[in-house]
Amino acid sequence: MKGRKLYNRIAVLREERGLSRKELAGKIGVNFQTVGYLEREEYNPSLDLAFRIGEVFGLPIEMIFSTAPMKPLSVELMERRIERGE
Amino acid sequence: MEKQMSRTSRRLAVVINYGAILLFLVCFYLSDSVGWNVPIAASVVTAILVALITFFSLHVRTKLWKLVHSKIDKLDERELQVTHEALRYAYGIFTVVSLLVLLAIALSTPQWDSLLILIFASLLYLAHTLPSSVIAWRKKDH
Numbered sequence: 001m002k003g004r005k006l007y008n009r010i011a012v013l014r015e016e017r018g019l020s021r022k023e024l025a026g027k028i029g030v031n032f033q034t035v036g037y038l039e040r041e042e043y044n045p046s047l048d049l050a051f052r053i054g055e056v057f058g059l060p061i062e063m064i065f066s067t068a069p070m071k072p073l074s075v076e077l078m079e080r081r082i083e084r085g086e
Numbered sequence: 087m088e089k090q091m092s093r094t095s096r097r098l099a100v101v102i103n104y105g106a107i108l109l110f111l112v113c114f115y116l117s118d119s120v121g122w123n124v125p126i127a128a129s130v131v132t133a134i135l136v137a138l139i140t141f142f143s144l145h146v147r148t149k150l151w152k153l154v155h156s157k158i159d160k161l162d163e164r165e166l167q168v169t170h171e172a173l174r175y176a177y178g179i180f181t182v183v184s185l186l187v188l189l190a191i192a193l194s195t196p197q198w199d200s201l202l203i204l205i206f207a208s209l210l211y212l213a214h215t216l217p218s219s220v221i222a223w224r225k226k227d228h
Contacts, residue, residue: 029162030162030163030164031161031162031164031165034162034163034164034165037164043164043167045163046163049163
Protein backbone atom coordinates (compact mmCIF):
# COMPACT_ATOMS: atom_id res chain seq x y z
CA MET A 1 0.00 0.00 0.00
CA LYS A 2 1.37 3.35 -0.97
CA GLY A 3 1.14 5.92 1.82
CA ARG A 4 -0.42 9.34 1.47
CA LYS A 5 1.80 12.34 0.85
CA LEU A 6 2.60 14.15 4.08
CA TYR A 7 3.17 17.90 4.15
CA ASN A 8 5.38 19.46 6.80
CA ARG A 9 6.91 22.66 8.18
CA ILE A 10 10.36 21.26 8.90
CA ALA A 11 12.23 23.70 6.65
CA VAL A 12 10.55 26.78 8.21
CA LEU A 13 11.00 25.54 11.77
CA ARG A 14 14.63 24.64 11.17
CA GLU A 15 15.33 28.07 9.69
CA GLU A 16 13.53 29.78 12.56
CA ARG A 17 15.73 27.99 15.08
CA GLY A 18 18.89 28.71 13.11
CA LEU A 19 19.76 25.07 12.61
CA SER A 20 21.64 23.70 9.62
CA ARG A 21 20.45 20.48 8.00
CA LYS A 22 23.46 18.69 9.49
CA GLU A 23 22.66 19.96 12.99
CA LEU A 24 19.03 18.93 12.75
CA ALA A 25 20.06 15.56 11.30
CA GLY A 26 22.37 15.01 14.28
CA LYS A 27 19.58 15.84 16.72
CA ILE A 28 17.04 13.48 15.15
CA GLY A 29 19.54 10.74 14.30
CA VAL A 30 19.40 10.62 10.50
CA ASN A 31 21.72 11.36 7.59
CA PHE A 32 21.64 15.06 6.62
CA GLN A 33 20.42 14.10 3.13
CA THR A 34 17.33 12.62 4.76
CA VAL A 35 16.51 16.04 6.23
CA GLY A 36 16.54 17.37 2.66
CA TYR A 37 14.16 14.61 1.55
CA LEU A 38 11.87 15.40 4.50
CA GLU A 39 11.89 19.15 3.77
CA ARG A 40 11.09 18.56 0.10
CA GLU A 41 8.27 16.23 1.24
CA GLU A 42 9.76 13.42 -0.82
CA TYR A 43 9.89 11.07 2.16
CA ASN A 44 7.28 10.33 4.83
CA PRO A 45 8.94 9.77 8.22
CA SER A 46 8.08 6.92 10.54
CA LEU A 47 5.99 7.77 13.60
CA ASP A 48 9.11 7.44 15.74
CA LEU A 49 11.04 9.93 13.60
CA ALA A 50 8.06 12.30 13.49
CA PHE A 51 7.97 12.29 17.31
CA ARG A 52 11.72 12.93 17.47
CA ILE A 53 11.29 15.90 15.14
CA GLY A 54 8.44 17.16 17.32
CA GLU A 55 10.60 16.84 20.43
CA VAL A 56 13.47 18.81 18.83
CA PHE A 57 11.15 21.66 17.84
CA GLY A 58 9.11 21.41 21.05
CA LEU A 59 5.88 21.11 19.09
CA PRO A 60 3.17 18.45 18.77
CA ILE A 61 3.47 16.50 15.55
CA GLU A 62 0.15 17.80 14.21
CA MET A 63 1.73 21.29 14.16
CA ILE A 64 4.58 19.96 11.99
CA PHE A 65 2.94 17.35 9.76
CA SER A 66 -0.35 17.27 7.90
CA THR A 67 -2.04 15.28 5.16
CA ALA A 68 -3.19 18.56 3.57
CA PRO A 69 -0.96 21.40 2.32
CA MET A 70 0.02 23.51 5.34
CA LYS A 71 -0.67 27.19 5.83
CA PRO A 72 1.99 29.40 7.42
CA LEU A 73 2.08 28.83 11.18
CA SER A 74 1.15 32.48 11.84
CA VAL A 75 -2.02 32.18 9.71
CA GLU A 76 -3.00 28.95 11.46
CA LEU A 77 -2.50 30.47 14.91
CA MET A 78 -4.56 33.53 13.94
CA GLU A 79 -7.39 31.33 12.63
CA ARG A 80 -7.35 29.35 15.91
CA ARG A 81 -7.60 32.61 17.90
CA ILE A 82 -10.53 33.73 15.77
CA GLU A 83 -12.22 30.34 16.28
CA ARG A 84 -11.81 30.73 20.03
CA GLY A 85 -13.15 34.31 19.82
CA GLU A 86 -10.01 35.91 21.24
CA MET B 87 34.34 12.80 -3.60
CA GLU B 88 30.58 12.31 -3.87
CA LYS B 89 29.16 13.36 -7.20
CA GLN B 90 25.50 13.85 -8.02
CA MET B 91 24.23 12.52 -11.36
CA SER B 92 20.86 13.16 -12.94
CA ARG B 93 18.46 10.23 -13.18
CA THR B 94 18.86 10.18 -16.99
CA SER B 95 22.66 10.01 -16.66
CA ARG B 96 22.43 7.27 -14.05
CA ARG B 97 20.07 5.21 -16.19
CA LEU B 98 22.31 5.71 -19.22
CA ALA B 99 25.32 4.61 -17.17
CA VAL B 100 23.45 1.47 -16.00
CA VAL B 101 22.59 0.53 -19.60
CA ILE B 102 26.12 1.23 -20.88
CA ASN B 103 27.69 -0.69 -17.97
CA TYR B 104 25.62 -3.83 -18.53
CA GLY B 105 25.96 -3.40 -22.30
CA ALA B 106 29.75 -3.44 -21.89
CA ILE B 107 29.59 -6.61 -19.78
CA LEU B 108 27.35 -8.22 -22.41
CA LEU B 109 29.77 -7.19 -25.19
CA PHE B 110 32.61 -8.72 -23.15
CA LEU B 111 30.74 -12.04 -22.88
CA VAL B 112 29.77 -12.04 -26.58
CA CYS B 113 33.41 -11.45 -27.54
CA PHE B 114 34.52 -14.44 -25.49
CA TYR B 115 31.74 -16.54 -27.01
CA LEU B 116 32.80 -15.47 -30.53
CA SER B 117 36.46 -16.13 -29.79
CA ASP B 118 35.53 -19.73 -29.01
CA SER B 119 34.04 -20.26 -32.43
CA VAL B 120 36.14 -18.01 -34.72
CA GLY B 121 39.29 -17.64 -32.63
CA TRP B 122 40.94 -14.48 -31.36
CA ASN B 123 41.56 -11.66 -33.82
CA VAL B 124 42.26 -7.94 -33.60
CA PRO B 125 38.61 -6.70 -33.75
CA ILE B 126 37.54 -9.14 -31.01
CA ALA B 127 40.52 -8.29 -28.80
CA ALA B 128 39.90 -4.55 -29.31
CA SER B 129 36.25 -5.03 -28.44
CA VAL B 130 37.18 -6.88 -25.24
CA VAL B 131 39.59 -4.12 -24.19
CA THR B 132 36.97 -1.45 -25.01
CA ALA B 133 34.29 -3.34 -23.11
CA ILE B 134 36.51 -3.68 -20.02
CA LEU B 135 37.43 0.02 -20.10
CA VAL B 136 33.83 1.16 -20.60
CA ALA B 137 32.63 -1.19 -17.84
CA LEU B 138 35.29 0.13 -15.43
CA ILE B 139 34.63 3.80 -16.23
CA THR B 140 30.85 3.48 -15.90
CA PHE B 141 31.21 1.36 -12.76
CA PHE B 142 33.38 4.02 -11.15
CA SER B 143 31.17 6.96 -12.13
CA LEU B 144 27.86 5.20 -11.40
CA HIS B 145 28.62 3.20 -8.28
CA VAL B 146 31.72 4.63 -6.62
CA ARG B 147 31.59 8.39 -7.17
CA THR B 148 27.90 8.61 -6.35
CA LYS B 149 28.50 6.49 -3.20
CA LEU B 150 25.61 4.21 -4.18
CA TRP B 151 27.93 1.21 -3.79
CA LYS B 152 28.69 2.27 -0.24
CA LEU B 153 24.97 2.80 0.49
CA VAL B 154 23.91 -0.70 -0.54
CA HIS B 155 26.91 -2.35 1.13
CA SER B 156 26.65 -0.53 4.46
CA LYS B 157 25.73 -2.36 7.63
CA ILE B 158 22.07 -1.97 8.60
CA ASP B 159 22.88 -0.11 11.83
CA LYS B 160 24.79 2.55 9.87
CA LEU B 161 21.73 3.52 7.81
CA ASP B 162 18.80 5.71 8.80
CA GLU B 163 15.18 4.71 8.11
CA ARG B 164 14.99 6.37 4.66
CA GLU B 165 18.24 4.78 3.53
CA LEU B 166 17.01 1.42 4.84
CA GLN B 167 13.77 1.82 2.89
CA VAL B 168 15.68 2.72 -0.28
CA THR B 169 18.09 -0.22 0.04
CA HIS B 170 15.33 -2.71 0.93
CA GLU B 171 13.31 -1.65 -2.08
CA ALA B 172 16.40 -1.90 -4.30
CA LEU B 173 17.19 -5.36 -2.93
CA ARG B 174 13.64 -6.51 -3.61
CA TYR B 175 13.87 -5.45 -7.27
CA ALA B 176 17.43 -6.77 -7.57
CA TYR B 177 16.45 -10.14 -6.08
CA GLY B 178 13.60 -10.50 -8.55
CA ILE B 179 15.67 -9.47 -11.58
CA PHE B 180 18.61 -11.66 -10.55
CA THR B 181 16.31 -14.67 -10.13
CA VAL B 182 14.70 -14.21 -13.53
CA VAL B 183 18.07 -13.71 -15.28
CA SER B 184 19.65 -16.70 -13.52
CA LEU B 185 16.75 -18.96 -14.39
CA LEU B 186 16.72 -17.79 -18.00
CA VAL B 187 20.45 -18.49 -18.31
CA LEU B 188 19.96 -21.93 -16.80
CA LEU B 189 17.00 -22.60 -19.09
CA ALA B 190 19.04 -21.51 -22.11
CA ILE B 191 21.84 -23.89 -21.10
CA ALA B 192 19.38 -26.72 -20.54
CA LEU B 193 17.69 -26.15 -23.91
CA SER B 194 20.97 -25.81 -25.78
CA THR B 195 22.13 -29.29 -24.82
CA PRO B 196 21.56 -31.77 -27.69
CA GLN B 197 19.48 -34.03 -25.50
CA TRP B 198 17.33 -32.77 -22.66
CA ASP B 199 19.47 -33.08 -19.59
CA SER B 200 17.10 -34.32 -16.89
CA LEU B 201 19.36 -33.12 -14.07
CA LEU B 202 19.47 -29.57 -15.47
CA ILE B 203 15.70 -29.55 -15.87
CA LEU B 204 15.31 -30.71 -12.26
CA ILE B 205 17.72 -28.05 -11.03
CA PHE B 206 15.79 -25.44 -13.03
CA ALA B 207 12.48 -26.56 -11.54
CA SER B 208 13.91 -26.63 -8.01
CA LEU B 209 15.41 -23.16 -8.33
CA LEU B 210 12.12 -21.84 -9.75
CA TYR B 211 10.34 -23.28 -6.72
CA LEU B 212 12.97 -21.87 -4.34
CA ALA B 213 12.79 -18.41 -5.92
CA HIS B 214 9.02 -18.25 -5.46
CA THR B 215 8.84 -19.72 -1.97
CA LEU B 216 11.96 -18.21 -0.37
CA PRO B 217 10.41 -14.85 0.67
CA SER B 218 7.43 -16.47 2.39
CA SER B 219 9.74 -19.09 3.91
CA VAL B 220 11.85 -16.33 5.45
CA ILE B 221 8.70 -14.75 6.93
CA ALA B 222 7.51 -18.16 8.18
CA TRP B 223 10.91 -18.68 9.79
CA ARG B 224 11.19 -15.28 11.44
CA LYS B 225 7.60 -14.32 12.35
CA LYS B 226 6.97 -14.31 16.09
CA ASP B 227 4.07 -16.19 17.67
CA HIS B 228 1.31 -14.07 19.20
